Amino acid sequence: MRWENYTSPSEKFRNERVFDGCGITGFINIDGTLTKGDKIIEMLEILHDRENGLGAGFAAYGIYPQYKDFYALHFLFDNDQIRLNTEDFLSSKGVVVFSEPIPTKQPSNVDKPPIVWRMFYEPKEMKSLSQDEQMVQLVMEVNEKIEGAFIMSSGKNMGVFKGNGWSHEIAEYYKIKDYEAYMWLGHSRFPTNTPGWWGGAHPFNLLGTSVVHNGEITSYGTNMRYLESFGYKCTLFTDTEVIAYLFDLLVRRHKLPIPIVSLALAPPLFSEIESMDKKYQLALKNIRATYRSAMLNGPFSIVVGQNGHIPTLIGLTDRKKLRPLIAAISEDENTIYLSSEEASFKRLMLDSSKSFKFKEIWHPRSGTAVVARLGEGLIRNGLELPFENLQLSVMGV
Amino acid sequence: MSLSHIFPTYFKIEIDRDLCKKCKRCTNHCSYGALSFNGERIVAEDDKCVACQRCVTMCPGKAIRVVRNESYLPPHGNYTRRIRNIIWAQSGNGGVLLSATGNDRPIRSIFDDLLLDACQVTNPAIDPLRETIETKVFFGRRPNKLDFSMDEGDPSKVSLKTEFYPHFEIDMPIMVGHMSLGSISYNACMAIYQASKELNILAGSGEGGLHPDFYEYGPNIISEVASGRFGVDINYLHNVAGLEIKIGQGAKPGHGGHLPGEKVNTLISQTRMIPKGSDALSPYPHHDIYSIEDLAQLIAALKEATRYKVPVGVKIAAVHNSAPIAVGIVRGGADFLTLDGFRGGTGAAPRIIRDHAGIPIELAIASVDQRLRDEGLRDEITLVAGGSIRYSADLIKAIALGADVGMCCLPVLIAMGCRMCQQCFRGLCSWGIATQNEYLVKRLDIDVARNRIINLFHSWNEELKEVLGAMGIDSVESLRSNRDRLRYIGPNPRIAEILGVKHAGE
Numbered sequence: 001m002r003w004e005n006y007t008s009p010s011e012k013f014r015n016e017r018v019f020d021g022c023g024i025t026g027f028i029n030i031d032g033t034l035t036k037g038d039k040i041i042e043m044l045e046i047l048h049d050r051e052n053g054l055g056a057g058f059a060a061y062g063i064y065p066q067y068k069d070f071y072a073l074h075f076l077f078d079n080d081q082i083r084l085n086t087e088d089f090l091s092s093k094g095v096v097v098f099s100e101p102i103p104t105k106q107p108s109n110v111d112k113p114p115i116v117w118r119m120f121y122e123p124k125e126m127k128s129l130s131q132d133e134q135m136v137q138l139v140m141e142v143n144e145k146i147e148g149a150f151i152m153s154s155g156k157n158m159g160v161f162k163g164n165g166w167s168h169e170i171a172e173y174y175k176i177k178d179y180e181a182y183m184w185l186g187h188s189r190f191p192t193n194t195p196g197w198w199g200g201a202h203p204f205n206l207l208g209t210s211v212v213h214n215g216e217i218t219s220y221g222t223n224m225r226y227l228e229s230f231g232y233k234c235t236l237f238t239d240t241e242v243i244a245y246l247f248d249l250l251v252r253r254h255k256l257p258i259p260i261v262s263l264a265l266a267p268p269l270f271s272e273i274e275s276m277d278k279k280y281q282l283a284l285k286n287i288r289a290t291y292r293s294a295m296l297n298g299p300f301s302i303v304v305g306q307n308g309h310i311p312t313l314i315g316l317t318d319r320k321k322l323r324p325l326i327a328a329i330s331e332d333e334n335t336i337y338l339s340s341e342e343a344s345f346k347r348l349m350l351d352s353s354k355s356f357k358f359k360e361i362w363h364p365r366s367g368t369a370v371v372a373r374l375g376e377g378l379i380r381n382g383l384e385l386p387f388e389n390l391q392l393s394v395m396g397v
Numbered sequence: 398m399s400l401s402h403i404f405p406t407y408f409k410i411e412i413d414r415d416l417c418k419k420c421k422r423c424t425n426h427c428s429y430g431a432l433s434f435n436g437e438r439i440v441a442e443d444d445k446c447v448a449c450q451r452c453v454t455m456c457p458g459k460a461i462r463v464v465r466n467e468s469y470l471p472p473h474g475n476y477t478r479r480i481r482n483i484i485w486a487q488s489g490n491g492g493v494l495l496s497a498t499g500n501d502r503p504i505r506s507i508f509d510d511l512l513l514d515a516c517q518v519t520n521p522a523i524d525p526l527r528e529t530i531e532t533k534v535f536f537g538r539r540p541n542k543l544d545f546s547m548d549e550g551d552p553s554k555v556s557l558k559t560e561f562y563p564h565f566e567i568d569m570p571i572m573v574g575h576m577s578l579g580s581i582s583y584n585a586c587m588a589i590y591q592a593s594k595e596l597n598i599l600a601g602s603g604e605g606g607l608h609p610d611f612y613e614y615g616p617n618i619i620s621e622v623a624s625g626r627f628g629v630d631i632n633y634l635h636n637v638a639g640l641e642i643k644i645g646q647g648a649k650p651g652h653g654g655h656l657p658g659e660k661v662n663t664l665i666s667q668t669r670m671i672p673k674g675s676d677a678l679s680p681y682p683h684h685d686i687y688s689i690e691d692l693a694q695l696i697a698a699l700k701e702a703t704r705y706k707v708p709v710g711v712k713i714a715a716v717h718n719s720a721p722i723a724v725g726i727v728r729g730g731a732d733f734l735t736l737d738g739f740r741g742g743t744g745a746a747p748r749i750i751r752d753h754a755g756i757p758i759e760l761a762i763a764s765v766d767q768r769l770r771d772e773g774l775r776d777e778i779t780l781v782a783g784g785s786i787r788y789s790a791d792l793i794k795a796i797a798l799g800a801d802v803g804m805c806c807l808p809v810l811i812a813m814g815c816r817m818c819q820q821c822f823r824g825l826c827s828w829g830i831a832t833q834n835e836y837l838v839k840r841l842d843i844d845v846a847r848n849r850i851i852n853l854f855h856s857w858n859e860e861l862k863e864v865l866g867a868m869g870i871d872s873v874e875s876l877r878s879n880r881d882r883l884r885y886i887g888p889n890p891r892i893a894e895i896l897g898v899k900h901a902g903e
Contacts, residue, residue: 218520218869219879253542285566289539290543290776292877298520299521392556
């Protein structure tokens with residue numbers, strides 16, 4: 001592991017965007033059963049060629065049931081004084097209900113380890129802003145303005161654990177095996193042009209949305225400038241950040257259903273749209289027209305976890321599928337898996353002590369979302385045409 | 398004029414007497430009276446020559462060359478020949494000098510100082526011959542968000558409740574700028590409209606009204622409502638893709654239209670609804686628009702007149718204060734905004750304005766796009782930008798800086814045969830483009846001109862796809878405002894700052 005650059009990239013590499021080739025994984029238990037962290041570690045570690053020891057991370061949903069009504073803030077601090085200052089700052093804007101270090105297995109030979117910390121927080125009631133909106137502003141403010149502090153995640157009953165090292169090192173450092181979650185995301189990283197920094201590892205998070213991403217967004221400038229006009233500040237020097245914010249914007253603020261979000265981010269080609277029924281054409285063309293700046297271009301596969309209204313696991317690739325994504329469902333149909341490679345699933349089957357079996361393993365279509373929701377199951381398998389199995393009604397049609 | 402004030406000409410006509418067959422074709426083709434036959438031989442008057450190259454092209458014996466007049470004036474680095482010519486001309490005629498086309502001063506082009514990014518290793522480039530790359534764009538106003546909802550009990554039920562503003566699609570992010578019937582000929586207009594329909598791009602009507610023959614091309618025409626209101630009637634408003642209130646033009650910010658009476662023949666008089674032979678000088682301001690709220694009223698009136706079925710936009714010249722003006726226009730209800738840079742073209746404009754007023758379109762796009770974003774308005778409207786988009790590279794850079802659609806005129810004229818002699822205001826265009834003289838207009842073959850315009854924009858669009866593919870982008874929507882894919886290599890880092898573009902190497 002690299003014991004430096006916790007809350008910002010090194011001075012030398014600021015303003016440079018990080019391009020990655022990566023391993024991404026995730027799964028959700030539909031009935032909400034909690035699964036220990038070793039499963040996601042196994043799924044991730046096997047994608048060894050997709051990482052080079054410069055960053056890994058996990059997102060776990062359902063880990064703080066005792067504080068589920070408060071925003072769980074996961075922090076990286078450069079030193080304890082900054083931690084105290086940040087806590088003071090937050091106390092001025094709300095109530096820090098509980099504050100403690102995140103348990104880690106800290107090697108003894110490191111002089112200046114990061115302070116990894118969690119706080120459970122409730123912002124003050126405000127008439128003009130919802131609590132979610134206040135938290136978005138607070139996260140932006142802390143990450144942008146408090147030098148030496150970085151908020152890794154800010155959702156309720158969930159948390160992100162990430163750092164600069166191999167996935168097995170990060171897992172061990174944060175004691176991932178000790179957490180139990182109904183939904184997990186994992187990411188291992190192969191950045192190409194900077195040594196990376198802890199905050200710059202994946203997953204990227206805002207409120208309940210966490211994103212792990214493999215690829216490079218060639219539309220970054222367009223997406224970033226679009227998000228800025230809605231008040232988001234893209235400060236993390238990586239294109240994955242824009243994906244997390246786009247999900248926040250489209251799902252939480254614009255309240256678009258997930259299948260529609262995927263059609264905005266990776267829309268069908270005009271030539272495909274024009275072969276469809278009028279009603280679908282009208283909907284799809286207006287999605288493209290309205291969300292033209294939200295469209296993600298360039299190679300990507302992403303796994304997204306959300307716990308806003310109904311906790312949801314989402315997998316999506318670019319519309320040419322220039323990055324891999326594969327999906328699986330367990331034999332009991334209770335768990336939906338996503339990964340960069342089938343090896344993640346094969347690895348689980350190799351475990352003779354557990355006898356994992358999959359009902360089906362499949363390749364989702366390019367630009368088509370896999371969506372699994374807590375309590376409901378697999379609602380989109382990623383093989384459908386845009387409105388297949390959906391009943392669309394359009395006003396006036 | 399006294400002898401001392403006859404100044405040397407720019408051009409010299411050379412006739413190879415061995416090759417000249419004395420067929421006199423050149424004398425018919427020269428519309429500027431520079432060539433005549435004296436009974437024995439062809440006589441050339443250099444001072445009348447504008448180097449339009451018509452005689453050179455038409456001479457069957459290839460006997461004519463128009464060359465630079467090498468006559469050498471006493472050199473002076475400050476009082477250039479150009480400045481001296483201006484002074485000689487003005488002291489001869491005592492008037493405001495007219496000019497045409499765009500600003501011809503050798504001011505550094507910012508487009509030329511921008512470089513494009515391309516993919517290597519970490520993202521795959523896309524080959525437009527093998528994969529789809531989309532260049533379709535939507536034109537008009539869009540909602541800020543869509544109102545989709547999913548049924549609480551049944552996630553398979555999705556409904557869309559947004560009301561949409563009028564908007565339409567074009568197949569390339571290209572618009573032929575506003576050149577009126579009057580400034581250019583019937584044949585030139587017809588070629589442009591036919592090409593625009595064929596390509597499904599847009600063409601501007603200019604402020605000269607719309608001849609009934611052009612109504613069938615209406616779905617590809619943005620018709621202009623300018624301060625003179627020439628040709629504005631209900632047919633003109635209804636039968637088009639969009640309406641544009643012209644406040645200003647890049648070549649002459651702060652000025653109205655100038656159509657010299659020489660060009661106002663029967664056809665133009667009917668279309669513009671003005672007397673034959675009268676100068677068509679549209680007022681500098683709209684006399685019903687003295688402030689932004691008046692503009693908002695005109696926008697509302699045009700929308701009302703067209704029953705909210707036609708997008709209404711506003712064109713302004715790029716000036717220092719364009720960004721806040723643009724915000725006012727968008728808040729005033731415009732569905733699209735057209736920016737015209739200081740190098741933009743004209744059929745006739747006072748030289749002093751053409752050469753010295755306005756700002757470069759590159760800077761105007763950047764500051765308007767940014768300001769609209771700061772105010773959360775950018776994505777609701779279409780931004781059209783022109784004013785020296787010379788070829789596809791300029792178009793691509795304009796889009797990356799923030800324009801939805803690039804607008805251009807001169808490349809279209811050049812494609813049809815224009816040699817840029819810059820005499821459009823005289824109505825003598827020997828190529829049949831910027832003239833109303835029937836004898837000259839007939840020289841422009843509509844079919845040939847149309848096909849050349851189609852070829853030109855087809856090649857621009859293919860080059861756009863090549864660049865998008867090299868950038869790993871498969872739809873032009875993802876290039877717009879993507880300044881991250883531009884780098885600056887010019888001498889002035891402050892320009893890069895205003896453009897929001899990093900320096901090359903960063």
